[in-house]
Amino acid sequence: MLAVGDKVVYPMHGAGIIEAVEEHEVLGLRQHYYILTMPCGGMRVMIPMNNVQNVGLRGVIAETEVESVLAVLSTAPTQACANWNRRFNINLAKIKSGDIYEVAEVVRNLTMQDRGKKLSTGERRLLDTAKQILVSELVLACDKNAESISERMDEMFCLGATGN
Secondary structure, three states, X not given: OOOOOOEEEEOOOEEEEEEEEEEEEEOOEEEEEEEEEOXXXXXXXXXXXXXXXXXXXXXXXXXHHHHHHHHHHHOOOOOOOXXXXXXXXXXXXHHHHOOHHHHHHXXXXXXXXXXXXXXXXXXXXXXXXXXXXXXXXXXXXXXXXXXXXXXXXXXXXXXXXXXX
């Protein structure tokens, strides 16, 4: 069971900290909710406690996993599907999975694709969402600020692009 102060990831929204457990009535139904504060952006989210499994809420990765996640960014991108609609749906499913390694793959693949051939507006938004989710979890995992994480990610892309 999760507790106040726990660092968690809410797929499609990013990482946050459980600030409280509160009881609220929504649409005539009284339930207990986890109240999350998202450090990147300051958004507050209410998640029904009995719906945690369905939404994929999970703990933030350990600091020891951060380097492995960042290493994904410097590896060669996987072959992109030529059909943009199918590629978009595959990437969206990876983000919705909540798996940080899959989110890192989406960031890597779309960033590298953008370097060669500019992304569509939809894929650009998907890349921005994936980056925000990735950065938010890494910020909480290694207790650094978003700027330093973003700089580190950029370095990883440069290393991957040069083959080092």
